[in-house]
Amino acid sequence: xxxxxxxxxxxxxxxxxxxxxxxxxxxxxxxxxxxxxxxxxxxxxxxxxxxxxxxxxxxxxxxxxxxxxxxxxxxxxxxxxxxxxxxxxxxxxxxxxxxxxxxxxxxxxxxxxxxxxxxxxxxxxxxxxxxxxxxxxxxxxxxxxxxxxxxxxxxxxxxxxxxxxxxxxxxxxxxxxxxxxxxxxxxxxxxxxxxxxxxxxxxxxxxxxxxxxxxxxx
Amino acid sequence: xxxxxxxxxxxxxxxxxxxxxxxxxxxxxxxxxxxxxxxxxxxxxxxxxxxxxxxxxxxxxxxxxxxxxxxxxxxxxxxxxxxxxxxxxxxxxxxxxxxxxxxxxxxxxxxxxxxxxxxxxxxxxxxxxxxxxxxxxxxxxxxxxxxxxxxxxxxxxxxxxxxxxxxxxxxxxxxxxxxxxxxxxxxxxxxxxxxxxxxxxxxxxxxxxxxxxxxxxxxxxxxxxxxxxxxxxxxxxxxxxxxxxxxxxxxxxxxxx
Numbered sequence: 001x002x003x004x005x006x007x008x009x010x011x012x013x014x015x016x017x018x019x020x021x022x023x024x025x026x027x028x029x030x031x032x033x034x035x036x037x038x039x040x041x042x043x044x045x046x047x048x049x050x051x052x053x054x055x056x057x058x059x060x061x062x063x064x065x066x067x068x069x070x071x072x073x074x075x076x077x078x079x080x081x082x083x084x085x086x087x088x089x090x091x092x093x094x095x096x097x098x099x100x101x102x103x104x105x106x107x108x109x110x111x112x113x114x115x116x117x118x119x120x121x122x123x124x125x126x127x128x129x130x131x132x133x134x135x136x137x138x139x140x141x142x143x144x145x146x147x148x149x150x151x152x153x154x155x156x157x158x159x160x161x162x163x164x165x166x167x168x169x170x171x172x173x174x175x176x177x178x179x180x181x182x183x184x185x186x187x188x189x190x191x192x193x194x195x196x197x198x199x200x201x202x203x204x205x206x207x208x209x210x211x212x213x214x215x216x217x218x
Numbered sequence: 219x220x221x222x223x224x225x226x227x228x229x230x231x232x233x234x235x236x237x238x239x240x241x242x243x244x245x246x247x248x249x250x251x252x253x254x255x256x257x258x259x260x261x262x263x264x265x266x267x268x269x270x271x272x273x274x275x276x277x278x279x280x281x282x283x284x285x286x287x288x289x290x291x292x293x294x295x296x297x298x299x300x301x302x303x304x305x306x307x308x309x310x311x312x313x314x315x316x317x318x319x320x321x322x323x324x325x326x327x328x329x330x331x332x333x334x335x336x337x338x339x340x341x342x343x344x345x346x347x348x349x350x351x352x353x354x355x356x357x358x359x360x361x362x363x364x365x366x367x368x369x370x371x372x373x374x375x376x377x378x379x380x381x382x383x384x385x386x387x388x389x390x391x392x393x394x395x396x397x398x399x400x401x402x403x404x405x406x407x408x409x410x411x412x413x414x415x416x417x418x419x420x421x422x423x424x425x426x427x428x429x430x431x432x433x434x435x436x437x438x439x440x441x442x443x444x445x446x447x448x449x450x451x452x453x454x455x456x457x458x459x460x461x462x463x464x465x466x467x468x469x470x471x472x473x474x475x
Contacts, residue, residue: 044351073353084348088336098352100257
């Protein structure tokens with residue numbers, strides 16, 4: 001599902017390789033936030049490599065067109081550290097944005113789906129407000145809800161557990177595990193820069209990104 | 219030698235920038251069919267509301283005042299002897315020149331600043347990249363609807379501005395100089411030809427496209443610092459004004475020289 005083949009990027013990766021197979025839960029622990037963010041950008045095709053290859057769903061993302069990359073991104077979800085919501089859209093518009101853009105569902109179906117996901121996450125705040133004043137953990141929950149709504153085959157979590165209270169952390173962990181189990185072959189990749197961020201996840205493999213390469217931790 | 223090098227570098231930068239604006243325009247036209255997607259349509263209508271509907275009232279008031287000022291000066295200059303002549307001058311000044319130009323200036327003051335600031339802030343907050351991560355092309359979702367909404371608003375607002383200016387001119391003449399409203403309106407409208415209307419339409423279309431392209435392009439140029447936002451707004455405003463005046467001159471030259 002995800003494969004980095006001798007990926008090099010000046011000052012960051014030196015012929016680094018790692019792969020995540022279908023159905024796996026995996027974590028990558030970077031030394032700094034900067035490295036973690038750069039890895040996320042490489043995996044989502046926002047930053048190109050100096051050399052090497054990145055395969056997502058078996059497609060080498062640097063050799064495909066922008067439209068094809070869009071199709072790949074459509075099947076992958078990213079839950080960002082601070083939610084990644086669009087500031088000039090209301091909460092419900094943010095949640096529905098990728099769904100309304102990519103899927104051909106009726107408004108009613110989308111709304112039902114959205115409410116189901118929000119109920120599962122225990123989010124019951126006003127959906128008609130702009131996301132600006134919301135606390136970070138709520139933005140994170142909304143970012144997770146938005147990603148789940150798209151039912152992606154690959155979900156990348158960017159320090160998703162940072163700054164959550166234990167109660168909310170358990171709720172999110174439960175939702176993340178349930179979502180992973182929901183579809184056979186789905187991949188969950190957790191990116192973090194501190195040990196605490198991946199505590200409690202059922203990762204089959206944990207890679208440590210150190211000195212430009214991935215080292216599998218036993 | 220260094221001066222020549224600098225000058226050629228400046229020319230190259232200008233050509234590069236014009237190419238950038240042209241590709242933005244081309245991309246917008248190529249993506250026009252994405253307006254059928256509901257979130258894209260929502261951005262389009264929101265922009266129409268902001269740039270077109272919210273500006274409508276102010277545009278009409280300014281148009282009427284401009285019409286009153288122009289007709290007063292014309293009557294002071296040529297007297298009331300020929301209603302056809304005064305009418306013709308008003309139509310020429312308003313429809314050929316001032317209508318598209320002043321409407322464009324008002325749109326620049328209101329919408330260019332808003333669009334470049336909004337896109338700039340979205341860039342600083344990484345929102346545009348987050349949108350891309352969802353598989354949404356920012357050119358289709360953010361740029362194209364803004365481009366067409368602003369262009370359409372420019373055409374509509376120019377039309378209303380001209381209508382208000384002519385109405386203001388006719389009204390003030392009939393009130394203060396006791397010229398019958400109907401007679402004066404008839405004389406004035408008889409001097410309105412297809413050429414005037416097409417020049418006005420072409421100008422407003424072109425101005426709208428230029429303003430939209432410049433504001434989007436400058437907004438997208440803001441990268442990682444919030445301090446770049448006011449700089450982008452200033453650049454967008456000045457460049458829009460500059461290009462609008464250049465195109466105004468070119469079109470006037472083509473049609474009337």
